[in-house]
Amino acid sequence: QKEVEQNSGPLSVPEGAIASLNCTYSDRGSQSFFWYRQYSGKSPELIMSIYSNGDKEDGRFTAQLNKASQYVSLLIRDSQPSDSATYLCAGFSGYALNFGKGTSLLVTP
């Protein structure tokens, strides 16, 4: 079973704080990882991809990957109320993405 685990939340952070979202995966064959943001009633939107161990930064977002620990995280700096959404972690192995159940993030003004 290729599982991707996420804490469902909700994770509540104040505006301007750093939001930290975490994900673990079971398939050591997973080669690449993705974070999608999904607003209520909308489809998933790709926000970050990461392929190698370490950090990858894009604007306010930083993705971190530790393949030895089978751990992926997403940091959102200077969180804004518009960041309130469900964040889906996905791992790619073979031909398809395996999605976690998502973490609900609430950024309070």
Added chain:
Amino acid sequence: SAVISQKPSRDICQRGTSLTIQCQVDSQVTMMFWYRQQPGQSLTLIATANQGSEATYESGFVIDKFPISRPNLTFSTLTVSNMSPEDSSIYLCSGNVDRGDIQYFGAGTRLSVL
């Protein structure tokens, strides 16, 4: 990236009928995927559609219930057949562009079966 147009955006259907969902990509993609997302749940892959070959279905999904067509590299359809209220869900299509592992999603079809 890619723009994926999906229609209808929503529909209300009667039990026992069928609905065909269309997915159009603005560029050629090797593989297209169909997902189902139950309320408050994550995405469950229904099947993978390659052009010129039969779709590959995941465990728990069968071709008779969810027939898929993939006539070319930019278009695919999913039919939900003989619907029951349990089929009420959001159906999403996606395609992989750029690297083979990156997927972009259509806006989804919100299906309600009465």
